[in-house]
Amino acid sequence: MMSAPHGYHGRFLEIDVGKCSFAWREISSDTLRQYLGGVGLGTYLLNRLQDGCVDPLSPESILAFVFSPLVGSALTTSAKFAVVSKSPQTNRINDSLSSSRFAIAGKRTGADAIVLRGQSDQPIIVSIDDSSVQFLPAAAYWGMECSEAERRIRDDMPASDAQVAVIGPAGENLVKYATISNDGRHAGRGGHGAVMGSKNVKALVVRGQKCVTWAQPAQLNKLAKELSAKSFGPATAKYRELGTAANLLVFNRLAMLPTRNFQQGQLESASSLAPETLEKTLRKTRKSCAACTIGCEHLYEGKQGESPVRIEYESLFALGANCGINDPQVVLNACRRCDALGLDTISTGGTIAFAMECAAEGLLPSEESLTFGDGEGLLRLIEQIGRRQGIGHRLADGSKQMAQQLGPKAEEMTAEIKGLEMPGYEPRGLTAMAVGLAVAARGADHNRSGAYEADFAGDVAQGDFKSAVQAVIDSEDRAAVMDSLILCKFIRGVLDDFYDDTATLLQAVTGWDIDRAELRDVARRIVHERRQFNVRAGWTPLEDTLPTKMFQQPVGIHEAIDRKAFSEAVGEYNFRRQSES
Amino acid sequence: MITVEFFSIPKRRAGVNELEVQTDVPLLLTELLAQVAQAIPEFGECCLDQSGQLQRHYLAMLDSERLRPHSEALIPCDSRVIILSADVGG
Numbered sequence: 040m041m042s043a044p045h046g047y048h049g050r051f052l053e054i055d056v057g058k059c060s061f062a063w064r065e066i067s068s069d070t071l072r073q074y075l076g077g078v079g080l081g082t083y084l085l086n087r088l089q090d091g092c093v094d095p096l097s098p099e100s101i102l103a104f105v106f107s108p109l110v111g112s113a114l115t116t117s118a119k120f121a122v123v124s125k126s127p128q129t130n131r132i133n134d135s136l137s138s139s140r141f142a143i144a145g146k147r148t149g150a151d152a153i154v155l156r157g158q159s160d161q162p163i164i165v166s167i168d169d170s171s172v173q174f175l176p177a178a179a180y181w182g183m184e185c186s187e188a189e190r191r192i193r194d195d196m197p198a199s200d201a202q203v204a205v206i207g208p209a210g211e212n213l214v215k216y217a218t219i220s221n222d223g224r225h226a227g228r229g230g231h232g233a234v235m236g237s238k239n240v241k242a243l244v245v246r247g248q249k250c251v252t253w254a255q256p257a258q259l260n261k262l263a264k265e266l267s268a269k270s271f272g273p274a275t276a277k278y279r280e281l282g283t284a285a286n287l288l289v290f291n292r293l294a295m296l297p298t299r300n301f302q303q304g305q306l307e308s309a310s311s312l313a314p315e316t317l318e319k320t321l322r323k324t325r326k327s328c329a330a331c332t333i334g335c336e337h338l339y340e341g342k343q344g345e346s347p348v349r350i351e352y353e354s355l356f357a358l359g360a361n362c363g364i365n366d367p368q369v370v371l372n373a374c375r376r377c378d379a380l381g382l383d384t385i386s387t388g389g390t391i392a393f394a395m396e397c398a399a400e401g402l403l404p405s406e407e408s409l410t411f412g413d414g415e416g417l418l419r420l421i422e423q424i425g426r427r428q429g430i431g432h433r434l435a436d437g438s439k440q441m442a443q444q445l446g447p448k449a450e451e452m453t454a455e456i457k458g459l460e461m462p463g464y465e466p467r468g469l470t471a472m473a474v475g476l477a478v479a480a481r482g483a484d485h486n487r488s489g490a491y492e493a494d495f496a497g498d499v500a501q502g503d504f505k506s507a508v509q510a511v512i513d514s515e516d517r518a519a520v521m522d523s524l525i526l527c528k529f530i531r532g533v534l535d536d537f538y539d540d541t542a543t544l545l546q547a548v549t550g551w552d553i554d555r556a557e558l559r560d561v562a563r564r565i566v567h568e569r570r571q572f573n574v575r576a577g578w579t580p581l582e583d584t585l586p587t588k589m590f591q592q593p594v595g596i597h598e599a600i601d602r603k604a605f606s607e608a609v610g611e612y613n614f615r616r617q618s619e620s
Numbered sequence: 621m622i623t624v625e626f627f628s629i630p631k632r633r634a635g636v637n638e639l640e641v642q643t644d645v646p647l648l649l650t651e652l653l654a655q656v657a658q659a660i661p662e663f664g665e666c667c668l669d670q671s672g673q674l675q676r677h678y679l680a681m682l683d684s685e686r687l688r689p690h691s692e693a694l695i696p697c698d699s700r701v702i703i704l705s706a707d708v709g710g
Contacts, residue, residue, distance in 0.1 A: 273666075273677045274707070276629045283710035285628040292627065292702060293684055315631070352710035463710070468684065485710075495679065495708055497686030532677065532707050596684070 044068050045254040046108030046548040047076075051084065052150040054165060054172060056238050057098055057157030061172045066151055072551060072561075076107030076151065078134045078487075079523035079565040081123030084152060085132065086568060091575025095125040095230075096213060096237035098158035104204070104243065106146040107525040108548050111251060113263035115270050116527035118142045118330035125576065126229035127237075128215040128386070128437050129458040129482045132572045133229030136486070136522060138328035139222035144202035147247035159239040164192060166201075166244040177241035182208060184379040185220035192242050201246040207381025210236035212427040214435040216386035216460075220378070223349065224328065227383045229459060229481055254550030262547055266533070270332045274532035278335035279325075283352040284314040286463070291360075294595030295465035298360040299411045300392035301454040301588060304465055304595035306360040312367055317350070321367075333529055341371045348375040353485075356463030357388025362395060363411030373417055380425030386437060389460025391420050393438035394430070396452050402445050403430075451587040457482035464491055466589050467597035471499040471507040474608050475514060478583045480569040489528065490514045502601065504608035511612060516562035523565060567620045583609045622647060622695055624656055626663075628705040630678055633666040646694035649673075649680060649687045652701065667703070679706045 043049025049068070054061040066080075074083045081103045093099045102124045109117035120142040126133030145153065148167045155165065162177035180188050185207040192203050202221070209217035210232030217232025218225040226232075235243075253259050277285050287309060290296040294304035310316050317323070317339050324347060326336040338347035348371050358373040359365065377384045391409075395416075398409035407430050409416050423431025433441050439458040442449040454461045459482025466473035475490030476483050485491070493499045493510035500506070517537055521528055524541060534540040538555035545553050570578075590602045622641045626634045634656075641647075641655045650672055657664025657672070669675050673689040680687040681702045682695060695701060 273629070273675060276677070277705040277707055280632060281628060285705065286708050286710045289627045289702075289704050289708060292625070293681075489709060491708060495686065495706065497679075497688055501684065528709055529707075 043251075044071055044549050044551070045252050047071050047251060048149050048151050048249065050150060051152035051154060052148070052167065052172070053154045053156070055157040056155055056159045056163060056165060056174065056240055059174045071151070072553070073564055074568070075520070075523035075561060077105055077119070077121040077136070077523040077525040078123065079519065079561070079568070080152060081105035081121050081134055082132065082565060082568045082572060084154060085123050085125070086572050086575075088154060088156070089125065091572055092577070093125065095127040095130065095234055098156070098238070100125060100156070100234060100237070102155045102231065102234045102238065103152055104145060105152040106142060106150070107523065108545065109524050109526065110142050110146045112253065112259055112548060114259070114526070114544065115263065115267045115330065115332040116328070116530050117525065118328060119525040119527065120145060121522065121525065122219060122226040122231045124231055124234045126459070126481065127213070127233045128230045131457055131481060131576055131578065132569050133231065133481050134522070135226035135228050135231055136525060137219070137221055137224045137226040138331065138527065139202070139224045140329045141202040141204050141221040141245065143329060144200065144247065145245040146251070147249055148245050149247060149249035153243070153245070155235070155238060155240060155243070157238065162239050162241050164242045164244060165240055166196070167247070168198065169247045169249060180241050181211060184208065185381045186223065186379065188241065189220060192244065196244060198246050201244050203242050203244050205242040206232045206235050207379060207425070209381040209425045211241070212425070212435065213237060214382065214424060214427065215437050216383040218381045218383055220381055222329070225378070225381070225383070228385065228484075232381050253548055255547045259547040262544055266530070267332045269533040270530060272533065275333045275529060278333050278529050281314045282335050282337035282350065284337065284350050284355055286352040287355055288313045288315070290463065290465070293468060294597060295468040296360050297356060297454070297461065297463055297465050299363045300361060300396040300452065301461065301465070301586065301594070302396070302592070304468065304597065306363070306365055308365045309360065311365050312355050312359050312370060314350070317367060328527075331527065333527070335529055339371055341368060341375070345372070346375065348378065350374060353463055354384040357385045358417065361388050361392040361463070362417055364414050364417060366414050369414030369417065373421055376418065376421045376425075380421065382421065382425055385462055386460040387421060387424060389454060390424070390434050390438045390441070391417060393442070393453055394420070394434060397445060397449055400448065400452070402449050454586045454588070455483060456585065457582050459483045461586070465594060465597065466585055467594050467600055468501070469494040470501055470503060471510040473585060473589070473600060473605065474504065474507045474612060475511045477585050477609055478511065478612050480573055486528070487518050487522070488515045489518060502604070504604045508608050508611045508615065512615065515566055516559060519562040519565040520558055523561070563619050566616065570616060580609070580613050583613065622652060622697060623700045624652065625700060625702045627702060630663065630667055630703045630705065634660050634663040636660070643697060646696050648694060649689070649691050652695055674703070677706050678703060
């Protein structure tokens with residue numbers, strides 16, 4: 040076997056859960072340098088191990104857990120991994136990131152990636168302990184909610200340091216936006232949990248002793264200390280003190296808090312959901328992901344006896360404002376139940392909000408008495424979705440598929456892109472973000488393109504779609520590097536120069552003489568690779584658009600989007616991306 | 621009068637939701653921030669740099685448009701300026 044670069048093992052583990060077999064495969068140094076890890080390496084593997092037309096819930100599909108060169112180092116926020124597969128919700132590429140000790144333990148198995156394929160004929164746990172792979176019966180855990188399953192499986196493993204990624208009832212029931220839960224965190228978007236459920240895999244368990252080497256250990260430690268020190272500063276204060284939920288009042292003030300299925304931009308009494316209010320009335324604790332010095336997790340206790348629940352802006356938006364709900368107890372409970380069942384909060388809230396608008400327009404049977412603001416209805420639907428019961432069976436396929444069944448009027452009411460429900464960024468108020476959302480490879484996506492930064496920085500003026508194109512490309516390129524290294528995006532504000540700083544980190548890890556120009560090339564290669572998978576899966580430029588209501592209805596102070604100017608910008612974006620390849 | 625609204629970390633540092641800055645004439649952003657810092661020293665210490673501009677972690681907006689540091693644009697009386705954390709990731 041060839042020697043691996045520092046920071047890597049130079050191989051991945053391919054497991055066929057149907058045949059209960061596995062094989063180690065080499066990854067060349069060139070490939071690692073070209074795709075880094077995480078999202079980049081995962082996309083590389085997806086393109087080479089799976090045909091684009093494969094049904095993501097079929098045995099032929101793959102589900103890749105991909106680590107990165109920085110995992111296991113002392114660099115803050117580096118304990119992350121990517122999950123990559125074809126999404127059952129969008130039928131396009133899907134990659135989700137998660138942060139937990141699972142990343143560290145997974146890399147210690149000696150693999151840079153673990154790829155599952157096939158389909159077991161009964162529920163199983165795949166357990167990897169160093170280089171050995173076991174296929175264990177999982178019938179006793181099937182049906183368990185995420186945290187209980189994770190705890191029980193970990194307790195039942197012979198080694199106490201095993202880390203576990205599980206699916207909940209939603210994944211078992213093939214809900215198309217089911218998550219994979221690990222350590223209380225979730226690989227959330229696009230339905231990786233359904234892909235895992237389709238393989239009858241309840242859990243992936245990892246542990247090991249195989250450590251990688253670092254090219255410049257002393258330099259890496261120095262850089263890690265410097266990055267940690269910076270991470271305590273003002274650039275991350277928002278995350279540390281309030282969490283992502285701090286966005287809520289800002290967006291509400293700017294009439295950019297999507298409300299009632301994106302029909303409005305402000306929620307009455309939004310302050311009741313804001314972290315500034317919650318921390319006055321509820322007991323709050325803070326947590327950090329493994330190997331993180333920021334500590335952005337803010338957990339709030341509900342009523343007596345209810346477990347603390349992690350609150351993020353996207354969850355407050357999706358299960359609160361977007362459903363017209365401002366009762367914090369309802370929203371906290373909704374978040375708790377989504378976490379337990381293994382449901383993506385954004386798509387759950389987005390799909391329910393869509394159903395609420397359909398009900399208001401008389402497009403659903405009258406016995407489905409859904410109305411905006413109905414907290415009990417929200418909680419009932421979450422249970423029904425997670426278990427595919429009643430109307431939940433239809434909602435479990437997402438708003439796009441449900442709208443196709445309800446007809447053209449319903450299709451005009453969806454708030455999704457490529458089938459993925461919109462995150463809480465209002466395109467009518469954020470011009471660059473509007474383009475970024477439309478062209479994103481995995482659908483409505485606020486993580487692979489953070490183009491809203493250009494809007495808030497004043498780099499792109501409202502309605503200036505021509506300027507938006509470059510901002511979107513730059514934002515996507517930076518995200519491709521961050522998501523492949525992998526570093527948390529919340530650390531980006533402490534970097535003085537993104538490409539120089541990340542190249543320096545990578546040099547210390549790998550010893551490569553990599554510079555900013557090469558990293559920019561890597562970014563473009565990864566973006567191109569993601570687009571190529573989508574092309575092979577049937578993508579056409581017509582998909583790169585926004586929900587109809589964005590072009591037809593103003594929201595608050597924000598005008599409806601000029602379809603012609605927007606379409607020209609999307610065309611320009613696709614032309615330029617094509618020219619790069 | 622110009623009303624300054626604080627959000628996110630600037631609100632925590634200022635300790636108030638908003639501040640009314642009394643003025644009969646339009647102000648530059650720098651002038652406005654100086655008056656805010658005079659009224660709320662904690663805000664000035666935590667959120668402004670040595671030149672009296674907002675640190676790069678914070679930004680100011682007027683009517684949904686960013687007010688850039690060193691901007692020569694005058695902020696009209698009776699307007700409302702929003703100061704927030706620059707990073708709106710979530």
